[in-house]
Amino acid sequence: MSPAPASVSPADSDLVRAARGLPVSRTPVWFMRQAGRSLPEYRELRAGTKMLEACQDPDLITEITLQPVRRHGVDAAIFFSDIVLPLVVAGIDIEIKPGIGPVIASPVRTVADVDALPELDPDALEFIRTAVGRLVAELGATPLIGFAGAPFTLATYLIEGGPSKEHARTKAFMHAEPEAWSRLLERLAVSSSMFLRAQVDAGASAVQLFDSWAGVLSAVDYAERVLPHSRAVFDGLGDRDVPRIHFGVGTGELLPLIGQAGADVVGVDWRVPLDEAARRVGPGYSLQGNLDPAVLLADRETVDREVRRVVEQGRAARGHVFNLGHGVLPDTDPGVLTHVVELVHELTTGRADPTAPARAHPTTPAR
Numbered sequence: 001m002s003p004a005p006a007s008v009s010p011a012d013s014d015l016v017r018a019a020r021g022l023p024v025s026r027t028p029v030w031f032m033r034q035a036g037r038s039l040p041e042y043r044e045l046r047a048g049t050k051m052l053e054a055c056q057d058p059d060l061i062t063e064i065t066l067q068p069v070r071r072h073g074v075d076a077a078i079f080f081s082d083i084v085l086p087l088v089v090a091g092i093d094i095e096i097k098p099g100i101g102p103v104i105a106s107p108v109r110t111v112a113d114v115d116a117l118p119e120l121d122p123d124a125l126e127f128i129r130t131a132v133g134r135l136v137a138e139l140g141a142t143p144l145i146g147f148a149g150a151p152f153t154l155a156t157y158l159i160e161g162g163p164s165k166e167h168a169r170t171k172a173f174m175h176a177e178p179e180a181w182s183r184l185l186e187r188l189a190v191s192s193s194m195f196l197r198a199q200v201d202a203g204a205s206a207v208q209l210f211d212s213w214a215g216v217l218s219a220v221d222y223a224e225r226v227l228p229h230s231r232a233v234f235d236g237l238g239d240r241d242v243p244r245i246h247f248g249v250g251t252g253e254l255l256p257l258i259g260q261a262g263a264d265v266v267g268v269d270w271r272v273p274l275d276e277a278a279r280r281v282g283p284g285y286s287l288q289g290n291l292d293p294a295v296l297l298a299d300r301e302t303v304d305r306e307v308r309r310v311v312e313q314g315r316a317a318r319g320h321v322f323n324l325g326h327g328v329l330p331d332t333d334p335g336v337l338t339h340v341v342e343l344v345h346e347l348t349t350g351r352a353d354p355t356a357p358a359r360a361h362p363t364t365p366a367r
């Protein structure tokens with residue numbers, strides 16, 4: 001692991017600088033779902049504790065968040081929690097079932113269901129502030145990314161009752177009950193924003209808003225019925241000076257819009273190469289992504305080739321935060337993640353001049 005130099009503060013880290021389009025010492029790397037999933041030390045620590053209980057225990061949150069930073073030397077920690085956590089704290093009956101995802105006991109199907117949703121009390125987020133405070137003290141110069149779920153993606157879980165491929169009930173509700181839809185998303189924006197503020201006020205150095213399933217929408221529906229509510233989440237941060245990352249899967253058609261929600265960084269999945277993504281998002285945004293997580297299951301030569309391609313294509317962006325195009329798959333060998341961090345650092349160290357040729361043969365030892 002190669003920790004950031006002690007003299008650098010998280011606010012001046014490569015992650016924050018890349019997010020703002022400022023020069024970096026090397027391309028920063030972190031992985032969505034780096035905590036949990038593939039790490040044996042995570043499975044050991046989590047054994048016997050339900051996911052949503054772990055997310056409310058400051059000791060477990062702190063330790064699980066730190067595990068991938070220690071092991072991989074990533075350039076950022078992501079707060080260990082879940083997008084549904086604010087809803088759970090508000091009193092909605094949700095369980096995260098292993099291998100499935102969030103399951104809602106009483107799905108939101110009617111206008112009355114929307115109006116009956118409980119509100120989140122900011123005082124109930126004290127454990128979040130405690131955990132973030134501890135983490136920031138432990139992390140030193142490594143930035144902590146706070147996160148929340150975007151209103152649309154949260155609405156899909158509430159309306160479908162659990163994970164879904166088509167999101168048909170969600171889209172039907174959006175079209176059939178436009179007023180209740182907008183009330184639902186407004187309320188979700190309030191709780192996601194509160195969740196983000198709790199993390200930032202306790203010391204998180206950047207935030208990511210996950211609109212994982214926004215890619216199922218047309219650009220028109222997204223622009224009219226979803227984007228304003230995502231913008232409300234970011235607006236709720238007021239003048240808190242932290243970079244804002246906004247990510248969704250399958251958002252190729254939405255890339256020109258995603259940034260307009262108020263992002264500094266647009267997260268891109270593997271479907272659109274980063275040089276093309278840079279054209280689609282337009283000037284004024286950095287990019288995050290976009291190695292296909294499935295590539296990490298391939299041989300080392302393939303991994304290296306794809307990492308190099310992403311690094312090269314990322315040079316088209318104002319700033320590049322290296323990441324996967326979606327979360328780490330559970331079967332991923334943690335050793336490969338560590339290798340990717342090392343390779344990206346090696347390929348980009350001392351490459352302040354983006355036109356300089358990449359080294360053909362990195363010295364990273366084979367597995």
Ligand SMILES: Cc1c2[nH]c(c1CCC(=O)O)Cc1[nH]c(c(CCC(=O)O)c1C)Cc1[nH]c(c(CCC(=O)O)c1C)Cc1[nH]c(c(C)c1CCC(=O)O)C2
Pocket residue numbers: 031032033034035036037046051078079080081082083084096097098099100101102147153163210212327
């Ligand atoms: C859609 C979504 C959810 N949760 C999240 C999203 C957006 C990101 C994305 O698109 O992947 C966000 C999330 N969930 C989790 C984190 C922690 C930080 C990190 O990224 O490392 C983050 C940022 C922990 C988690 N969230 C979950 C786990 C696995 C549960 C476990 O370890 O028992 C973890 C570590 C559970 C979860 N929670 C959710 C799903 C779909 C699942 C997967 C179920 C499974 O595959 O087991 C909802």
